[in-house]
Structures are given as structure tokens and as C-alpha cells.
Amino acid sequence: xxxxxxxxxxxxxxxxxxxxxxxxxxxxxxxxxxxxxxxxxxxxxxxxxxxxxxxxxxxxxxxxxxxxxxxxxxxxxxxxxxxxxxxxxxxxxxxxxxxxxxxxxxxxxxxxxxxxxxxxxxxxxxxxxxxxxxxxxxxxxxxxxxxxxxxxxxxxxxxxxxxxxxxxxxxxxxxxxxxxxxxxxxxxxxxxxxxxxxxxxxxxxxxxxxxxxxxxxxxxxxxxxxxxxxxxxxxxxxxxxxxxxxxxxxxxx
Numbered sequence: 001x002x003x004x005x006x007x008x009x010x011x012x013x014x015x016x017x018x019x020x021x022x023x024x025x026x027x028x029x030x031x032x033x034x035x036x037x038x039x040x041x042x043x044x045x046x047x048x049x050x051x052x053x054x055x056x057x058x059x060x061x062x063x064x065x066x067x068x069x070x071x072x073x074x075x076x077x078x079x080x081x082x083x084x085x086x087x088x089x090x091x092x093x094x095x096x097x098x099x100x101x102x103x104x105x106x107x108x109x110x111x112x113x114x115x116x117x118x119x120x121x122x123x124x125x126x127x128x129x130x131x132x133x134x135x136x137x138x139x140x141x142x143x144x145x146x147x148x149x150x151x152x153x154x155x156x157x158x159x160x161x162x163x164x165x166x167x168x169x170x171x172x173x174x175x176x177x178x179x180x181x182x183x184x185x186x187x188x189x190x191x192x193x194x195x196x197x198x199x200x201x202x203x204x205x206x207x208x209x210x211x212x213x214x215x216x217x218x219x220x221x222x223x224x225x226x227x228x229x230x231x232x233x234x235x236x237x238x239x240x241x242x243x244x245x246x247x248x249x250x251x252x253x
Contacts, residue, residue: 218240
């Protein structure tokens with residue numbers, strides 16, 4: 001994969017749904033590497049993912065990417081979508097569809113030329129250790145196999161930006177290990193943001209960790225902050241999430 005340093009900048013972004021504030025004055029910059037997003041349920045992680053995926057317009061604030069101001073025009077939004085791979089939480093796919101056809105369809109969505117789609121699909125499956133699944137149907141796959149295929153559909157066409165919402169949910173330890181190794185490899189050339197509840201996964205893979213608390217970033221760790229023993233880092237991250245849960249509980253009394 002080529003070097004894809006895709007830049008993203010959020011400037012005082014807020015999102016309201018049915019009168020409730022989900023993201024509040026959020027400012028954030030991201031670039032190449034593996035950024036992990038932690039936080040309690042309801043902290044706003046999925047809303048942030050949907051907004052960066054181009055399907056949830058912010059109520060206020062702006063999002064600037066390497067493609068331009070994200071929600072200013074359909075042209076910029078379409079360009080962003082064509083260079084992005086997205087794995088939403090619990091995605092549904094047609095069970096009777098063949099694996100290679102699914103990944104080719106994803107390549108079509110990303111504007112990969114028709115003559116190159118088949119080879120691009122096979123290359124993505126190979127990169128995700130799923131080449132042997134190419135002629136299987138989606139419904140015949142195990143959970144771990146399905147996750148690898150879904151990742152292949154996200155990385156086909158060499159995206160510059162990857163969004164993954166709880167990508168290791170439902171995987172056994174060996175499957176998780178393999179999946180996270182793939183993400184770490186992909187992040188060497190791509191801007192990757194993934195959300196997780198599993199602190200141990202984050203400790204082993206992320207080059208940056210964000211903790212989201214009631215729509216705001218309550219912790220932002222990178223560089224030297226992450227260069228500590230794994231057990232110490234894990235305790236720090238767990239405590240950051242627990243504190244956000246305690247603050248939320250206190251605020252709801």
C-alpha cells in the first residue's frame with residue numbers, strides 16, 4: 001500500500017440528537033497511525049464514527065480533511081467517501097453473496113476502475129489473510145472469517161482513511177490477535193481510527209489513545225505516554241474510562 005497520510009481536523013464540533021447533546025465542542029486532529037477510541041457506552045464514539053464516515057452531519061463546527069471541508073459540498077464528501085474504508089458496528093451483508101463479489105462491490109463504491117476491481121479485491125483479501133475464502137458465501141463464514149472479509153471490503157482500493165467501530169467484537173482471542181496485527185500493519189501507511197471496549201487490545205496496538213467522555217476528549221495519550229509497561233498503561237486507560245463513567249453517573253443523579 002502507498003503512503004497515505006490523510007489529515008483530519010475537527011474544530012469545535014457538536015452533535016445534537018432529539019435535543020440531547022452527543023458531541024460537545026469537540027476539537028481533534030488526526031493523521032497517519034493507529035488511533036484508538038475508548039469510552040463508556042453512550043460516550044459518543046459511534047456518533048463520532050458516523051460523522052467522520054459522512055453519514056451524520058454535525059450540528060455545529062467544521063470538519064476539515066485532506067479532501068476539503070467535509071460537509072461543505074457533495075463533491076468533497078464524495079471524494080472523502082472514495083478514499084475511506086468503514087467497518088460500522090454489527091454490519092449486515094447479504095448472506096448468499098460470494099466473498100469476492102462483495103469485495104469487488106466495495107471496490108466499485110470506491111471508484112476502482114472496472115478492469116482493476118477483481119485484482120484489487122483479491123489483493124485486499126490476501127492482505128487480510130482471507131484469500132482462501134474468496135469463493136465462499138458470506139453466510140458460510142465463521143465470525144472471525146466474516147470479520148476478515150469485512151476488513152478486506154474496507155481496505156480494498158488502498159483507502160487513505162480507515163474507520164472501524166468495535167471491529168473485534170465477537171472474536172476469540174486468536175482471531176483478535178490476528179485481526180489486530182493486520183490493523184497495526186495497515187496503520188503504517190494509513191490513518192486509522194478504531195473504537196473498542198477492550199483495553200488490552202488498545203495497549204498492544206495503538207500509537208495514540210483517546211478517551212471520550214460525554215462527547216468530549218477527557219484523555220489524549222501518545223508518544224511517551226504510551227511508552228510504559230503494558231500493565232501500567234492498561235491500568236491508566238481503565239482508570240480513565242472508569243472516571244468518565246463515575247462522572248456521568250454523578251451528573252445523572
